[in-house]
Amino acid sequence: MTEKSVSVMPLLSFRGITKRFGPLVANDAISLDLNQGEVLALLGENGAGKTTLMNILFGHYVAEEGEILVDGAPLPPGSTDAAIQAGIGMVHQHFTLAENLTVLENITLGTEPLFAWRRDIKAARTKIADMAAEYGLHADPDKLVGALSVGERQRVEILKALYRDARILILDEPTAVLTPQESDSLFETLKKLTAKGLAVIFISHKLNEILNHTNRVVVLRRGAVAGTVTTSEADRAGLARMMVGEEVNRPKVTSMMPGNAVLRLTHVDCQSDSEAQSLKDVSLEIRAHEIIGLAGVAGNGQRTLANLLSGLTTADAGDVEILGAPGVADPTELVRRGVGRIPEDRHATGVVGEMPLWENLISEDRRGAEIARAGFVIDKRRALERSKRLIEEFDIRCEGPEAETRLLSGGNMQKLILARVLSRGPEFILANQPVRGLDEGAIAYVQSRLLQARADGAGVLLISEDLDELFALSDRIAVMYHGRMTPPQDTAGLTVGDVGLLMSGHEAESAHAH
Amino acid sequence: MIGDIFEILLTAGFWAATIRIVSPLILGTLGELICERAGVLNLGIEGIMTMGAMAGWMWVFQGGDLWGGIVFAAFIGALFGLFHASFTVYLGLSQHVTGIGITLFASSLSYYVFRMLLPDATTPPKIVPFQPYAIPGLSDIPVIGEALFSQTPLTYLALLSVPAVWYVLERTPLGLAVRMAGENPVAVESQGIDVLAVRTGAVMVGSAFMAIGGAFITMSAFDAFYFGMINGRGWICVALVIFASWRPGKALLGALLFAGLDALQVRAQQLAGAQIPYQFFLMAPYVLSIAAMVVMARRASYPKALLVPFRRGDRV
Ligand SMILES: Nc1ncnc2c1ncn2[C@@H]1O[C@H](COP(=O)(O)OP(=O)(O)OP(=O)(O)O)[C@@H](O)[C@H]1O
Ligand SMILES: [Mg+2]
Numbered sequence: 007m008t009e010k011s012v013s014v015m016p017l018l019s020f021r022g023i024t025k026r027f028g029p030l031v032a033n034d035a036i037s038l039d040l041n042q043g044e045v046l047a048l049l050g051e052n053g054a055g056k057t058t059l060m061n062i063l064f065g066h067y068v069a070e071e072g073e074i075l076v077d078g079a080p081l082p083p084g085s086t087d088a089a090i091q092a093g094i095g096m097v098h099q100h101f102t103l104a105e106n107l108t109v110l111e112n113i114t115l116g117t118e119p120l121f122a123w124r125r126d127i128k129a130a131r132t133k134i135a136d137m138a139a140e141y142g143l144h145a146d147p148d149k150l151v152g153a154l155s156v157g158e159r160q161r162v163e164i165l166k167a168l169y170r171d172a173r174i175l176i177l178d179e180p181t182a183v184l185t186p187q188e189s190d191s192l193f194e195t196l197k198k199l200t201a202k203g204l205a206v207i208f209i210s211h212k213l214n215e216i217l218n219h220t221n222r223v224v225v226l227r228r229g230a231v232a233g234t235v236t237t238s239e240a241d242r243a244g245l246a247r248m249m250v251g252e253e254v255n256r257p258k259v260t261s262m263m264p265g266n267a268v269l270r271l272t273h274v275d276c277q278s279d280s281e282a283q284s285l286k287d288v289s290l291e292i293r294a295h296e297i298i299g300l301a302g303v304a305g306n307g308q309r310t311l312a313n314l315l316s317g318l319t320t321a322d323a324g325d326v327e328i329l330g331a332p333g334v335a336d337p338t339e340l341v342r343r344g345v346g347r348i349p350e351d352r353h354a355t356g357v358v359g360e361m362p363l364w365e366n367l368i369s370e371d372r373r374g375a376e377i378a379r380a381g382f383v384i385d386k387r388r389a390l391e392r393s394k395r396l397i398e399e400f401d402i403r404c405e406g407p408e409a410e411t412r413l414l415s416g417g418n419m420q421k422l423i424l425a426r427v428l429s430r431g432p433e434f435i436l437a438n439q440p441v442r443g444l445d446e447g448a449i450a451y452v453q454s455r456l457l458q459a460r461a462d463g464a465g466v467l468l469i470s471e472d473l474d475e476l477f478a479l480s481d482r483i484a485v486m487y488h489g490r491m492t493p494p495q496d497t498a499g500l501t502v503g504d505v506g507l508l509m510s511g512h513e514a515e516s517a518h519a520h
Numbered sequence: 521m522i523g524d525i526f527e528i529l530l531t532a533g534f535w536a537a538t539i540r541i542v543s544p545l546i547l548g549t550l551g552e553l554i555c556e557r558a559g560v561l562n563l564g565i566e567g568i569m570t571m572g573a574m575a576g577w578m579w580v581f582q583g584g585d586l587w588g589g590i591v592f593a594a595f596i597g598a599l600f601g602l603f604h605a606s607f608t609v610y611l612g613l614s615q616h617v618t619g620i621g622i623t624l625f626a627s628s629l630s631y632y633v634f635r636m637l638l639p640d641a642t643t644p645p646k647i648v649p650f651q652p653y654a655i656p657g658l659s660d661i662p663v664i665g666e667a668l669f670s671q672t673p674l675t676y677l678a679l680l681s682v683p684a685v686w687y688v689l690e691r692t693p694l695g696l697a698v699r700m701a702g703e704n705p706v707a708v709e710s711q712g713i714d715v716l717a718v719r720t721g722a723v724m725v726g727s728a729f730m731a732i733g734g735a736f737i738t739m740s741a742f743d744a745f746y747f748g749m750i751n752g753r754g755w756i757c758v759a760l761v762i763f764a765s766w767r768p769g770k771a772l773l774g775a776l777l778f779a780g781l782d783a784l785q786v787r788a789q790q791l792a793g794a795q796i797p798y799q800f801f802l803m804a805p806y807v808l809s810i811a812a813m814v815v816m817a818r819r820a821s822y823p824k825a826l827l828v829p830f831r832r833g834d835r836v
Contacts, residue, residue, distance in 0.1 A: 066709065067833050084832075087712030102710045104703035106821060107696075115700050116711030118693040125693055166711075413835055 015078055017042045017205050018063075018094075018174055022072035025058055027413075028405070032058040033069065034229040040174065045196065045206045047216040047237070049249055050226035051445040052417025053403055056209050057099055059226075060176050064096040065089040076174075090116075095167025099178040099209075099416075100353070101159050105152030109145050110134065113166050137168055141195050155305075157188035164195070175199065176207045181215060182443045185303050185471060193219050211445050213242050225249050250447040257454040258478050259497075265294030267327075268434040268465035269315070274324035278310040278489075285310050286489045288324075292465040294433070297456070298494050299480030300469045301505050307489035308438070308469050309350070315436050315467065316340065316347045329434055341370050346432030346464070348423055348440045352416070356423050359412030363404060364393035366411050367426050392429075400425040401451070417448040424452060428459055435459055435466045441475065453479060473502050487511040528787045535667030537786075540741060541779035542772075543671075543678040544569070544733040548757035549764070549771045550685050551729030555601075556761055557689060558722035559702035559825040560608055563619025565730050566754030567626030568600050572731025574630040577738035577745045578637065580647045590674070590735055597731025600626055601724035609719045612829030623754070634745060644744035650674050674732075674740040679772075681729070686768040698722050702823035705830035715830050730754070756809070763813050765820040777812065781805035 016039035025033040032055045040046050048056050061067045063074060068084040075081065082088040089096075103112050114130045131147055138144050143161045151159060160180060167175055181189040196206060196219065208220055216223060216237070223240055225232045225248045233248050246254040269292040276285040285307050292298050302308055313319045314326065317337040326333030329343045341347070349355040357366045368377050368389050376392065379385050393407035400421045404414055414422065420440070427435065437456060441449040456479065460466055470476050476483055482494035485508035492508055528534050548569055555562040562568075576593035580586055600622060607618040638645065650672035659669040689695035697718050700708045705715045733753075738745045756778060764771035785801040792801070 064710075085712075086709050090712040096710065098706075098710070102704060102707040104700050104707050104824070106703050106824060107700065111696055111700070112707065115693075115696050115708065116713045120694045120697060120713070122693050124691050125696065 016040060017077065019075045020059070020063070020072065021075065023059065023062060023069045023074070024071040025055075025062060025067060025069045030405070031229050033062070035072070036226070036229075036231055037072075038224050038231060038234070040205050040207065042173075042205055043200050043203050044222060045200060045208050045220040047220040047223040048207055048209045048226065049211075049213075049216060049223055049245060050232075051228075051249060052443075052448055053415035054226040054249075054445075055229040056226055057178055057415075060096060060178055060207065060209070063089065064094060064176065090170055090172075093171065093173035094176065095170060095172030095174070096176040097160065097163040097167065097178060097180055099182075101163055103151045103159060103162060106150065108148055108150055109154070109162050109165075110147035112151055112162060113147075113169050117170060133169065134165060137165060141168070141198050142191065143168075143195060156183045157185070160184065160188075160192070168199075172204070174205050174207070176209075178209045179211070179443060180208075181210055181212060187303070189215070211443065211449075213245055213446070216245070217242070227251065246446045249445065254446045254450050256450050256478060257457055259297060259457060259460075259481060261481075262295045262461065264296045264481070265463065267291050267293050268329055269467070270325070270327040272325040272327075274314070274321045274326060276310050276314055276319065276321045278307070280305075282488050283307050283310050284489045285314070285321075285491075288489075288491045290484065290491060290494065292434070292467060294463050294465050295460055296481050297460055297466040297468055297479055299476035299483040299497070300467060300486060300491075301473060301476055301483055302469075302471075302486035302509055304471060306486045307491075308486055310489070311486070312350065312436060312438050312469065316345070316349070341430075344431075344433040346427035346430065346435040346459075348427055348435065348437045350438040350442070350469075352419050352423060357411050357419060359410070361411055362408050363397070363402070363411055363414075363422065364390055364407035366422060367393045367396055367407070370426055371430060396425040396429055400455075416443040417445055420444055420448065420452065424455055428455060431462070432459070433464055435464050436469075437466055438469045439471070440468070441470075441472070449475075473505055476505075477502065485509055524791050525784070525788065528784060528791075530663075532663045532666035534783055534787065535663065536670070537783040538776065538780045539667055539671055539675060539679075541782050542775045543675045544736040544741070544753060545757060545760065545775040545779060546682060546772055547678050547733030547736060548730050548754060549760040549775055550681055550768060551597075551726040551733065552757050552761045553764070553766060553768060553771055554685065554689075554698070554726035554729065555723050556826055557702045557766055557823055558698045558719045558726075559705065559823055559828060559830075560605070560719055560723050561615040561619060561827055562601075562604055562723060562726060562730075563616060563758065564600060564604050564622030564626060564727070565619075565757055566750055566752070567623035567630075568597050568727050568730045569734030569737075569750045569754050570630045571600060571626040572597050572734030573738040573749055574634055574734075574745050575731070576735030577647060578634070580739065581645065582637075586650055586739060589739060590732060593731045593735035594728040597728040597734075598724040600731075601727025602720065604727065605720040605723040608829070609716055609723065612831055615827055627750075631747060644746045646743045647739070649738075649743040650740040672740045674736050678733075678736065682768050682772045689768070699823075701830075702825055705825055705828070709830075709832075716832070719830070730757075733757075759809065759813060762820060762822075763809075763816050765816070766823060774812070774816075778805055778809050781808055 018040040020036055020038050023033050023036045036059060050056050062069045065084055065086040065088060073080050076092040081092055110130055113134060118125060134147050143165050145158055145161050145165060180192060200206060210216055220237050222236055224234050271288055271290045274285055274288045278284045282305055314321060317335055317340040320333060320335045328340060371377055377384060377389050390407050397407060402418050402421045404418060441452050456466060468479060477497060480497050483497055483500055483505060484494040485492045485505055548565060552562055552565055572593040575596040576589040579589035579592040604618060604622050607613045608615045652670050652672055655669040659665040689699060697708060697713055701715055701718045708715045734750060737749060760771055760774045763774040782805045785804050789798050789801045
C-alpha cells in the first residue's frame, strides 16, 4: 500500500516558528509535524500561543522566524488565500460569519472568480446538500446566520472549510461553546473526515475530549513546545503537569453552616423570546455560605434566570427578593446592593474590549470612595494603583493596566472579571459558566476563588453544563428543563446519572410531584 | 388648497420635475450606499459631488464632449475615493473626520480651480448641456411619457443604475464580497480575499457615482457651475441611505419621496402666493424627510462592520 510512503513525509510541518507581539513572545521556535488522517491535539494554558500559531498557519499573522511546509513545499506567509489553496481550513475560536447574510452566502464567498457575472447559486446548493448528507452537517442554506444556534453556526464554519476541499482542518476550541450532545455529533463528523484522510488540529482545554478523540497531543507552554505524547500513552494528570509545569488539583467544597438568605425566588414566571427559555413557577432560596449548582442543557431558561438576577429584566409573576429587597430592572442598583455578576459571554457583556484594563477593573465601582473624588471625578492615579494590585493578586497576565483589554487571552479576561467582582466583597454571586474556555490551572484558580468567596459569606448561584464541576463545588444542585426548575437537592444524595436524566427532562414530572 | 395640490400631482410637469430632481440624488445615494455596504462611511460626498460638478462641466467648457466630461468627473471622483480610502481603510483613521475633511478640501479645491481657470468670468459661463431625448414610442404615453421618457440620457443612466447596483451587490461574487466586508471583515479575509482591496474598490466606485451625481447638476439640470451649487444634496444622500436601510430599491423610493416633495413645494409656493412665507415651503421636504427617517430608520439593520476599521495582523 501507499500508506507507508505517505507517512514518510508529513502533510504539514512547522519549522522554528517564532512570533512576537512587542516584548511578548507568543510563539517561541515551535516545530511540529502533522500526518495524514490524524487528529492532533494542541493543548496549553490560556495565552500559551495556540491560536497565534494557527493564525500564522492560516495566514492571518506573519511569523518573524521559521517556515511552514505543506507536502514539503513552503507555504507563502501572510496569505489566507495561499493557505486555502494549500488545503488548509480553519474554524476560528470566535466565529467568522456574517450574521446578516445567509448560510449559502457565507460558505460560497471567495469560491468563485470575483468578477464573474453571476453567482452559481444552484450548483452551490447542490454541493452543500451533498456535503451535509455525507458528513452529517445539516444547515439550511437559505437561513440567515444570525438566526442559527451556536451548534449550527459551527457546522456552517466546518462546511465553509470542506466546501473548499480542505485537507487540513484547524478547530480552535470548537467544543467550548457546544452542549455535550453537540460535541458528540462533532466527534462523529470528525471520525468521518479522518477516515477520508483529512488531518485535524484540535484545540481544547477539556482533557477528556483530548484523551478520547485524538491520536497525538502537543503541549505548548508559554509559547514553546513543552512535549509531545501519543494519546494512548497519556493520562489526565500527566497532561496537566506538562501544561502547567506542576500538579494541578481542582478544589472541592467542604461543608459549612449556611447563613441568612441572600436570594429568594417564589413562584416566579418570566417571559422570554422562546417557550423553553421562559421561566415557569421557579422557586429557589440561596443562603450565605452556600453554593447552589444549576445544571441543565443550554437554552432551558438559564439565560432568562441570569438576566433576572442581574437586573436586565423583571419577573411577570411571583416574588423576587435579592439581598433583602425586591428585584429591579436596574443592574447598577443590584451591583450597589452587593450582587457580583460573572456573565456567560465575557466578550459581549463582560468587558469593553477597546477600553484599557484599569477602566474595566473599576467599571462597577466608579463612584466608590476609593476611586472617585467628590463622587464623580475619577482619580486615575488611585484607580491605577488599585488595578495594579488586582492584576498582581489575580495573576492577570498582561502588559499592564493601560493595555487594551481585547488583547487578553480568554483565561486572563475571565480573571479580570473575577477580580472586578470579588474585590468588592459581593454577598450574592451569579457565576454563569465561569470556567468556559479556561485551562486546567485557571479553572482550579477560579473555582478556589469562588469557594473562598463562599467562605467569606457570599451565596453563589453557579450555572454550568459541566456536571463534574457542579458536583465538586455545589452544596445543593437544581436542574433546569424547559424553564422549570427542580428543587435543589443535597449534592451528597445525588449521582451524575440522576442529574443527567433530569437534564433531558425525563423525570421532570415525577421529580416535581415529590 | 388640498384640491389644488391634487391637481398638481396629476400634471406631467410635476412628475417630470420630480424625476429631474431625483437623478443626482439617486446617483449620490447609490454611491454612498456602495461605500457603506463595504463598511466605510463616506462623508466626503458633499465635496466629491461639488468636484464632479466642476470637473465634468470644465471638461466640456474646455472643448471636450459631454460623455467625456462624465467619464472625467467619475475619474476625479474615484481619485478622491482613493484618497478617502487611504486614510480610512489602510490607516484605519476616523471615517467621520476624514470624510468631513475631504468635503472641505474638495469643495474649496473645486472653486479654486474654477477661479484659476476662469479668473475673469463675472456672469457664470455656460455650456451646451445634455438635451432631453424622447424615447421613440414610450414617450408618447400620456403623463408617464413626458415624465419618464422625455428626459436627458443622464437621467436614464441614473435610473438604470438602481437595478444595476442591486444586481451587482446581490447576484455577483464581487457584490457578495463587498457586503461581507461591511458585515464581518475577518470573514472576508478568512475566505482568502483581500479586505482592504475590496473596501478601497467599493469606496472608489461609490465616489465615482457621487461625482457623476454632481456632474448631472452642471451638465444636465443646469448649464453652468457656481458657488454653493450642491447645496447640501450630499447630506440628503447620506440620510437617504439610512432611510433605505442600505437597499438600492428603497433608496430610489426615498429619493423619489424627497424629490416629489421638493417639486411640490415649488408649485405650492406659487399657489399660496404671499399668504405663507415661502421659507416654510423650502423647509417642508426636509421636515417630512426627517419624519420619514424617524419611522424607517428604527427598523434599519445597518451593516455590522460599518465604521469598524480592519487591520491586518490584529487579534482576530
Ligand atoms: N494581535 C495581538 N496583539 C497583541 N498581543 C496578542 C495578539 N494576539 C495574541 N496576543 C497575545 O499573545 C498571547 C497568546 O495568545 P493566544 O490567543 O495565541 O493564546 P491561546 O493559547 O489561544 O489562549 P486561549 O486558550 O485563551 O485561547 C497572549 O498573551 C495574547 O495576549
Ligand atoms: Mg485561543
